[in-house]
Amino acid sequence: MEKTVFQYHHELNGLEVLQAQYKQQNFARHSHEGYTIGLIENGAQRFFRSGANHVAPASSIILVNADQVHNGQTATEQGWGYRAMYPTPGLFEGLTHDIGETQLGAPYFDQAVVFDPVLAKQMAQTFDLLATEKSTLAKQSALYQLLINLITRHNKRSFCLRGISRKPQLATALDYLRDYYFDNISLTQLAAIANMSPFHFIRQFKAETGMTPHAYQTQFRVNRAKQMLRSGLAINEVAVAVGFYDQSHFHRYFKKNMGLTPKQYSKAINENSNR
Template identity: 50%
Template sequence: MAPRKEKESARFQLANELGGLELLDAKYTNQNFSRHSHEGYTIGVIEKGAQRFYRTGGNHIAPQDSIILVNADEVHNGQTATEGGWEYKAMYPLPEQFSQMMEGLNVAQSTPYFPEPVVYDPEMAQQLRLVFDTLAQSDNRLLRETLVYGTLVKLASRHSKTRTDWTPETKSQRQLVLVKEFLDDFPQADVSLEDLSKLAGLSPYYLARSFQKEFGLPPHAYQIQARLRVAKTLLRKGMKISDVAQECGFHDQSHLHRHFKRALGVTPKQFVTGA
């Protein structure tokens, strides 16, 4: 008899008093995350199994009790590294939330950079579990805020490094930034590679190849991520899923559903309801 597959589940929540901090509690067996990025950091603890994921130009495996760290806007993906899948809890603090937490502290930078995709720190992992359990069970705002702020500052002090922000130096890099900014500002626009190449003053082939090299995704995939970010904002405001799909430039609701699930691990409906 074939082994029974565990049912997948994913619960997405927002901690509104913490600046809308996004939280995910998930159990996956077949989920295969596409390459994507988040506005915020990904900070997760593997509860069972192991996850294989791409980050920082290479593939990594995070086993049980390890901590996953992905920097804001960093391209990554994810899938199971074991037959039984993996379970994890994660949060996605924004860079500006880190800045507010670390303001006034004697640190070199207000927003951290985590160089290691996977860290083994049992004390920190247990502290993160305490945070996730408290956010799930307690409505004491002072306790929730104190635990989250203290834990994230401690995590940054133990595992982050100073990194100089990337700035475009060559003319072609500046032209690529123009394309990126256009896709960020007008994600719903129906543009072709030829349109973008004219904007940048670069050949279509050079643009596609160079854009992926600089930003981790080809232009069309980056546009999908930009559309998903707008979709999240509109869904939080209560807009109907079908209307969000149309507003953000997706072909239809199923097109939005497919990309949303592959990038975020939950469906648009789960994102809205927290179920």
């Protein structure tokens, strides 16, 4: 049985938290604006990250850097269950500043799967607290302690936000795709902007970003849709505003990316706002 519980914590810099049990869910390659920090509770998850496939069994920790392309599916017949949070680079940068390590910036985690029983126990306790505690102070304290311990134990180097291409021609096309993400842009348009043939452009684009131009555009649309849903816009308005043909099209891509529907996401946001 597929089951998801989503939480949005406005008082924690807009932290998103997901608890899920999946058997058939198959996440296509995508990325998040925030980091993915997940604890596998049962079964095992198979996923792509950093150019390779990984398997995370029960009690292991999954680490995916912000804007890093990844996917996800079960590695067992029984599926997998996990809890995950998605802290932003800005939240991490604030923490490193607070502890006097400003030069670190946001962290970079080079390991996709971590086996750290001490940290895993702290993660489980933090997830439990975030799901039940009403005190903002208690939630902030637990989260910040967890993230500081994560940085201390597993950060490898300062993190440079991905997105600015090392190739100027691709950077121009990426900027155009972000600026006009709601338009029906063609491959020939993007290739012309980058001064490449369509064939060469699509190969270079995928090598640089890990996704096809269409997948990248869809990802950007979903991220913008989340922002609009958080601002209170209706789902049908958001679907049109970000460039999806209709609500069913929007629903399908949103769920494929997030693991929950736009309606479930909006409901969680509203419930948090009414507390």
